[in-house]
Amino acid sequence: MTRSSNAPLSVVLAGGGSAGHVSPLLAIAHAIKATVPEAAIVAVGTKDGLETRLVPAAGFELAFIDRIPFPRRPSLDLLKLPMRMSRAIATAKSILRDANADVLVGVGGYVCTPMYLAAKSLGVPIVIHEANTKAGLANKVGARYTTFVGTAFAATQIRHAHLVGMPMRKAVATLDRAAERAAARERLGLDADRPTLIVTGGSLGALRINKAVAASLEALAAAGIQTLHITGKGKAVETASGELLTAPLYQQREYVDGMEDVYAAADLLLCRSGAGTVSEVAAVGLPAVFVPLPIGNGEQARNAAELVAAGAALLVDDASLDAAWIAENVIPLCKDDLRLATMGESAKHLGIRDAAESMAAMVLAASGK
Structure with a gap:
């Protein structure tokens, strides 16, 4: 050395x-x-x-x-x-x-x-x-x-x-979401024109998020929203009989190599609020719903606070995230292009x-x- x-x-x-x-x-x-x-x-x-x-x-x-x-x-x-x-x-x-x-x-x-x-x-x-x-x-x-x-x-x-x-990473820091959206959706196997929700709990996954999303799939599909669910390694969502959960307009993966494609493809990201995720969604101007990790000293909620205060993101406690909350908050937001655009611009102003x-x-x- x-x-x-x-x-x-x-x-x-x-x-x-x-x-x-x-x-x-x-x-x-x-x-x-x-x-x-x-x-x-x-x-x-x-x-x-x-x-x-x-x-x-x-x-x-x-x-x-x-x-x-x-x-x-x-x-x-x-x-x-x-x-x-x-x-x-x-x-x-x-x-x-x-x-x-x-x-x-x-x-x-x-x-x-x-x-x-x-x-x-x-x-x-x-x-x-x-x-x-x-x-x-x-x-x-x-x-x-x-x-x-x-x-x-x-x-x-x-x-x-x-x-x-x-x-x-350079690929994230220099991302042009609008220019890359179509190609990113094609690479991820998503429809080019549907409202798109992408869910991720980070590298370790998030059991609460996974359960809430699984319970919301019928309502999401009925609203015409396609969902890509990145579950985390070893956290695949299964049915009661142990089979991989499938549903209309829904796909799940344990991992995606290259989050820049996720950021480009999503209209809205539902995720934890680790410092890296918060900073990256701000940098690329992506609207988000943050679900802070409910352990530690509350740092994930603090990480998200500036974006939430600026109207660039929503925040929900881990214990409050369920199918009813998604139906009331996430589904209408996914279909509100004007609000999403406003949130994205607010995020971008805070991004570095x-x-x-x-x-x-x-x-x-x-x-x-």
């Missing part, structure tokens, strides 16, 4: 575990390479996160560090924390030295705390991206040691915050498409090159 002697810039990017961390990490990496093609880049993650598949597939080197969770109550794990952290910091220092790193970029998650502490110790400049409206613990620690902190949301409270938006490039510029500034 030693840096090439002729690389003009060496960057180590840390973060992982979920798509919410890996996706912006990779978008920043690609933007750095677009700016400095000869840059040397190493990503750091854990051996059990999505990064083990996504980072190599994107063409970047991946180094590993132990996952260091922070117990929130007295336990054996809490007693082991100092030794585990010490070992992780030692590993982090080795990674930074081997890469001859000019900059460490962190996007949050368990691996970032030891990476930030190691970078501070070695004098390696730190750049941070915080994706959520409620900043994570690791990034709060890192923000003590740098002024280069980008956020996806204006409401995020973290030291030295600069609003840059959410780094996202150049976040990855802004983060790349921040990396160059931190490096002094």
Whole structure:
């Protein structure tokens, strides 16, 4: 993992575990390479996160560090924390030295705390991206040691915050929904002219959303609305007899490779409100109905708040989403072209498409090159 002697810039990017961390990490990496093609880049993650598949597939080197969770109550794990952290910091220092790193970029998650502490110790400049409206613990620690902190949301409270938006894939950031709609619907097997609802619960799926949509299929079809239901891997919707659920104007898939086609094909998206999804629908100007994940500290509802307040999206509690709510709210909206257009324009006004490039510029500034 030693840096090439002729690389003009060496960057180590840390973060992982979920798509919410890996996706912006990779978008920043690609933007750095677009700016400095000869840059040397190493990503750091854990051996059990999505990064083990996504980072190599994107063409970047991946180094590993132990996952260091922070117990929130007295336990054996809490007693082991100092030794585990010490070992992780030692590993982090080795990674930074081997890469001859000019900059460490962190996007949050368990691996970032030891990476930030190691970078501070070695004098390696730190750049941070915080994706959520409620900043994570690791990034709060890192923000003590740098002024280069980008956020996806204006409401995020973290030291030295600069609003840059959410780094996202080029295919999404540059999407023209109107121009791509017909081709995207053809690729997804959808009718070119029908009102189109697309439902997704994210990479892990969403059982509540799946059940509510399944109970609404007759009403959706009766209204002439076609539905593409992305259920999540292993979350296929089945009948009582265990067969795959089928219905008129309805198709389900566990996964779609390339969300840009989903965003182009949909008139309305029914989805969770993870930071990445909220940022992407704003960037492309897609009306949405958000169903925040009902666990954690309420960050998904906060992520969606600005779009909802601007009239660009609706929000419904997970517990309130059922067939009756869909009949009263989603079906009329799917058929209201004027309202959908207004919502899309409102979303677009809040969307930021150049976040990855802004983060790349921040990396160059931190490096002094």
